[in-house]
Amino acid sequence: MKTEADYYALFEAYRADELAAPARQELERRLAADPSFAQQLTDFDLLNGTLRGYGERLRTRRKLQAFQATLDAEATAEETYQTGNPLMPTMHISGIERTLREFWGSHRATIAVAASVAIMAVFGTLLGIEWWKAAQKPAPTYGYTMLRREVERIKRTQRAMNRAITQIDETKAEDINPGKFSGTGFALSPNGYLVTSYHVIQGADSLLVESRTHDHYHAEPVFTDVARDLAILRIVDKDFHGFGRLPYSFKRTTADLGERVYTLGYPREDLVFNDGSLSARSGFEGDTGFYQISIPVNPGNSGGPVLDDRGNLIGIVSGKQSDVQSAAFATKSSYLTRLVDSLQTATVSHDITLPRTNLLTGTSRPQQIRKLQNYVFVVKVYE
């Protein structure tokens, strides 16, 4: 009986193809006949194969390590060769700095991308907001110019003037925030209601009303009519005691063509008078809510009163047509009176008593203006 070790000798010879033909046939016959014997051969193959593979693995590992050692040695040799002088100054990097350098080295692409995304987001947001704001503004009607004054634009002139004043009397000019826009407004009733154009107070955060004598009052919008470009304001200051009796009355019917009319307003820091005639009983593009008047008006005139010779208020300055000579538009006073009437009936909280008598009739124009000027105000708008 052969031992397992003897069979191993046989197997090794068989695998190495060293068996004589009869012995090999004998072995193969036995392998075919006896499954457990065949299993022994399989085990032997696995064992032998694994051992050889293991040996090969160890040898290869040594080989690779040798390659690496060669490469490392080459790298060192190269460095020595390249620097030439071993006493070359070396850069000493602290641990923290090395960490930072490694961090930068491995993340700089990510950082760059993040930074550009941040920059794009910031500018995108800013531009987006600008664009949105522009979109919020009503599209300007072609050829129609609203006459509210952009204070910012003339600020520079004003500053130059201030400087001039300072040079003259050596006292520091008062530094008042001039607001962003300004227009004109006038008294509607003795108890502190005012009228101006809607587009003057459009988008306002706060409103300041300033009289010719430089009294300031805070006001708030009570009612607005976008279509007729009208706004009714109320002065909310506690120390306000009313305007007193208003000298003019409001015309409830339509005025006649050719009527000589004039306006007072604040296109600049001072009250400005202008006159002309009533040219048409319809406004821009045939709008029947407006008159066309031939008064030269400027930004800042908006919301100013338009009066006829007898001192009747017939309209409120709204805008002008820029491509036509001297064509200004004013809201008809009949719409204002109708608006006031409906406000009176709709709510009890507003007591707007329109003046019934007219103190201006029959007086000369300079006299009329002298009486009128105290009831015309600058409306300053802060956004």
Next chain:
Amino acid sequence: MGKGLPSYTDAEFVAAIRQGDDRALAQLYRLHLPMVLHLIQQNSGTEDEAKDVYQEGVMVFYEKVRDGSLELSCQIKTYLYAVCRRLWLKRLAEKNRFGGSLSDHEPYLETGAEQDLLDAQERDRRFAMMGEALERIGEPCRSLLEGFYLLDKSMQELTAEFGYTNADNAKNQKYKCLVRLKKLFFTHYQEEESF
């Protein structure tokens, strides 16, 4: 390289390495080392770790080539990259520092490398058990088997070294040792297998 070293195409590399040409292997090793160094150093590894992973990766490639079972569907470079990438992911996972993805600087393709790696892992397990079995077999069997299989010594050398009277004696001793090794190895192998 410009160092007077022979340059090979991929096919020539495979052919030369299969024939056991160490110069080709050394050349291959040198050629792709920077790529893997870069990959691993970019992904929070040190230079030593990179060399380690690279050697393991080359080993997988080498054994497949020697085996004759390599089915290369891409460049050797891509294959090595895939293998080393996979190995490094595994190590990172073991180190618990893996953040979810690697930043690749080479196009990463699905190669046959994944399957090859699984095979290699199976082989690693077998080799580890063989090493353990060899540790436990005791002298003189261990020295004899190591001498023959691992250090590639001939039976004549071993006969002289161990003081056997002739080569047949040494051979008989070797077979006995093999039988013992088989028992040690297979008890473990089957235990592991049953898991």
